[in-house]
């Protein structure tokens with residue numbers, strides 16, 4: 001039976017989320033500890049999908065899978081290929097709705113699987129074109145960063161409307177990511193920031209520009225092994241995200257816990273309002289202590305990511 005697969009992975013935004021929607025830069029890392037695989041096989045029945053959300057006929061799938069439905073129709077049409085008798089299986093290690101890019105990663109893996117299935121070459125530009133279509137359905141007004149990082153092997157410096165830059169990291173440090181266990185709704189938090197911009201344009205745009213400045217400084221810190229400085233920048237970015245109303249008590253508590261346990265800095269990551277937070281530590285041993293403390297204080301899962309290993313040279 002004909003079949004094909006496609007892979008992608010999650011992402012962690014180091015700094016710049018939300019501001020990136022308004023043209024400021026952001027830095028994000030591929031999160032290879034959280035892979036996604038999509039498998040496509042031929043069936044005799046109408047298109048079916050199997051995922052952690054839902055398994056059954058694709059045309060009865062819930063709204064969270066609306067992006068996959070649209071991608072299937074669009075790509076089928078563009079490639080002039082029949083897509084009625086396909087079975088789609090999504091296997092994801094990315095916790096869904098936690099700001100880790102799960103929707104973009106699934107879309108990436110799905111587009112790759114579908115092009116493989118039809119033996120059609122797929123370049124990066126075309127892949128991003130489809131993933132951007134999908135992200136607009138999943139998130140409303142996305143900057144495009146999730147689409148790019150979930151298909152990149154390297155850390156990415158990104159500004160909306162420009163091509164992304166693969167970053168070289170000259171720094172030894174450890175990022176701890178912790179899941180609050182609370183679903184974050186990126187679409188909603190992005191819309192709330194838009195409301196802040198509408199109601200208090202000057203103040204909000206000032207906060208957004210400050211995040212942009214912190215991001216530029218973070219890029220420098222990554223290039224020059226300024227780990228402690230980077231930590232301070234992360235914590236400052238968290239204060240700015242609080243001003244944008246996208247943090248919440250759970251995230252603030254975990255950020256506080258990380259700092260009290262010896263982190264060099266900490267912040268929420270991704271959309272906010274639930275979802276995940278990150279903290280920076282100088283050694284793996286310290287990272288483990290912080291991760292344990294976060295679990296003790298309510299995090300449902302933690303990951304430790306060695307920053308130096310992301311180097312693209």
Ligand code: MEV
Nearest residue numbers: 017018142143144270271
């Ligand atoms: C979501 O991972 C990042 C946000 O900045 C939204 C976006 O950039 O599309 C919150």
